[in-house]
Amino acid sequence: MWRDETGRSLADYPHPSVAVDVALLTVVDGALQVAVHRRAGHAAGELALPGTFVRIDETLAAAALRALREHIGVTGRSPEQLRVFDDPDRDDRGRVLAIAHVDLVPRDVLDDDVGLVAVDRRPRLTFDHDAMVAAAAEHVRARYRRDPDPAGLLGAAFTxxxxxxxxxxxxxxxxxxxxxxxxxxxxxxxxxxxxxxxxxxxxxxxxxxx
Amino acid sequence: MWRDETGRSLADYPHPSVAVDVALLTVVDGALQVAVHRRAGHAAGELALPGTFVRIDETLAAAALRALREHIGVTGRSPEQLRVFDDPDRDDRGRVLAIAHVDLVPRDVLDDDVGLVAVDRRPRLTFDHDAMVAAAAEHVRARYRRDPDPAGLLGAAFTxxxxxxxxxxxxxxxxxxxxxxxxxxxxxxxxxxxxxxxxxxxxxxxxxxx
DNA sequence: TATGGTTGGCGCAGAAGTGAGCTAATAGGG
DNA sequence: CCCTATTAGCTCACTTCTGCGCCAACCATA
Missing domain, CATH: 1.10.10.10 (Winged helix-like DNA-binding domain superfamily/Winged helix DNA-binding domain)
Structure with a gap:
């Protein structure tokens, strides 16, 4: 294990915790919708995006997929990073950097009991998750302006x-x-x-x- | 201090260290150039972007500005996030997430001894800093395609x-x-x-x- | 003070893009 | 079996955009 000239490893220095939050988007009823859930434990009952802390040997994509699986029982496709939310007061449990992700999947990979809200008519979410959803929608909209179907929501052939x-x-x-x-x-x-x-x-x- | 049901605080769980690396860009000789320095300490002598570990109560922008000040003696303007580099093997000292940033400043805020290399004809940089420079160049180029002078490199009036x-x-x-x-x-x-x-x-x- | 060199910026013809309308091709009902 | 409703997709007139060429305005030099 590497140690610096004072004999300390990286983990010996106090450093922020890191979380991922995932805006899982899908298209239902002709509108872009985002999966939300009601939190248990900390901030219980609040509407939030699925999220989790990143384990020390885990990639961000793996953590994002795990958050989707654990909170809403969905197998994601390919989460993409949006940006890091770093407001020092964003989480009252301590210093947490949240790396927002977006993933766009077809409706049929979601169970019927997954909570969905339209991104353009959504209720208030907790933490800074409103800004994350806004960034997620902007991201996929920019991608769809450039490419026909980047997320492959339509099948192999379509009109x-x-x-x-x-x-x-x-x-x-x-x-x-x-x-x-x-x-x-x-x-x-x-x-x-x-x-x-x-x-x-x-x-x-x-x-x-x- | 918040503790979970097992009595542990957030910091009691092993979690990745977080670093920022900054691609400080400027325009010299009619070309986009990036500031690099030779590392001391770990990976000594290697060409790298200025970077530092994020302290627990510091914002990312503050850490990015501190990295510029400490390594190349430059006061940055407004570092912007690019993305998080999370390859588990990217740093042999331990688990480190690196949040790449970009900042575009006029040439005259840099001391003459700051090392500059053209982004399109640059030598190999250490770690994953080559990919960071590529992302930084793409970012500012996209911004300049949209706006006349987003970084304000020209003065108040220009032809x-x-x-x-x-x-x-x-x-x-x-x-x-x-x-x-x-x-x-x-x-x-x-x-x-x-x-x-x-x-x-x-x-x-x-x-x-x- | 005139004249030539140099750069700014406008006008105009051709190219490219847009959207309304028209024709084609099918299903379904009488 | 024919006629109608409906949607696909092409054509053409019109609008917008592009880039070349020309004129304008200044400096330098004689």
């Missing part, structure tokens, strides 16, 4: 109308049909198939271009 | 040519003159003055619009 519906749900605003199609087409390739069994002219199916 | 030169230095690529002007003009307001004492037709002076 342009299905993709537009997803984008409108994520962004929380309607999009102009023609412009939307022209933009995403550059990043898609047709599968050759069409969506049948629907009313109207059958729509071509596309996949993400490689 | 469009001066602003374009700054952008080309930050981005590391030439920009089309007319398109550049039209885009930034939306976020600027003329001061009414002109830049005199130069060759050619005097250029109008602008300031950031409020």
């Amino acid at each position: 342009l109308a299905e993709l537009q519906g997803l984008h409108e749900a994520v962004l929380g605003a309607p999009l102009p049909k023609d412009t939307f199609r022209r933009h995403v087409l550059a990043d898609l390739e047709p599968t050759g198939g069409v969506r049948t069994g629907t009313v109207g002219k059958p729509a071509r199916l596309y996949r993400r271009a490689g | 469009l040519a001066e602003l374009q030169g700054l952008h080309e230095a930050v981005l590391g690529a030439p920009l089309p003159k007319d398109t550049f002007r039209r885009h930034v003009l939306a976020d600027l307001e003329p001061t009414g003055g002109v830049r005199t004492g130069t060759v050619g037709k005097p250029a109008r002076l602008y300031r950031r619009a409020g």
Whole structure:
């Protein structure tokens, strides 16, 4: 074990605790929603994002996935970092740095009893979790502005109308049909198939271009 | 002091140490450059970004500013977070999470003996500091694509040519003159003055619009 | 004081992007 | 089996954007 010139290891110096909090987002009822739960133990009863302390030999992604599993019984996909929340008074238990994460998953990986609230009409959350949800929504919205379906919420093949519906749900605003199609087409390739069994002219199916 | 049901405080649980590393950027010779120093103590002699461990009651910004002061004698402006580097093996002294920061300052706040290397032609840095510099450059380049002069490197009043030169230095690529002007003009307001004492037709002076 | 060199910035033609409307292609009902 | 409702997706007129070229305004020099 490494020791400095005074004989102390890193852990001998007082240092902040580190937590992860995860804004788990999904699309339900044509709107972006975030999973919340009521805390037990400290700050019991308060609405909060799933979170946990980071263990000493754990990566942040592993801690984020563990928080999702332990608090809401969900297997996350690929949590991404947002930023560190470092207000010295943010947690009355002591000095805690919270690393906010976001993960976007399809609705069907969540149990029915997971609490969901729409990000644009959400109740107050405890700690600084409101700011985390705002940052999470902004993050996925920016990603969907750049790429057709970065989180892979649609399956292998989808129609342009299905993709537009997803984008409108994520962004929380309607999009102009023609412009939307022209933009995403550059990043898609047709599968050759069409969506049948629907009313109207059958729509071509596309996949993400490689 | 808060204690859990087993009588332990937060600090009683083993948890990672937290460090900040700062990519201090500036523009010299028409190119984006980053301040580096040769480490003393651990990993002595290696080229690295200024960094330090975060003290328990310190904000991240305060730790970042302290790292700049202690290692290269510079007063930073406003360090911004990039992301957390959490590879378990990134530091052989123990478990350390490093929170990378970026700060962009004018050349004249740096002493002449501060080591500077161009971000696009830089030598290998130690730890994961290469990835931090890459993230820092990408961050400031993205900001300069959005805003005329977010870091305020130019003074209160400047010409469009001066602003374009700054952008080309930050981005590391030439920009089309007319398109550049039209885009930034939306976020600027003329001061009414002109830049005199130069060759050619005097250029109008602008300031950031409020 | 005139003249040439140099840089700022505007106008205009062509390119690119946008959105409304029209045609195509299917399901379902009479 | 035909007709209608409905949705997909193309076409075309219009708007916006881009970049070249030209004129303007100043300094330096003779």
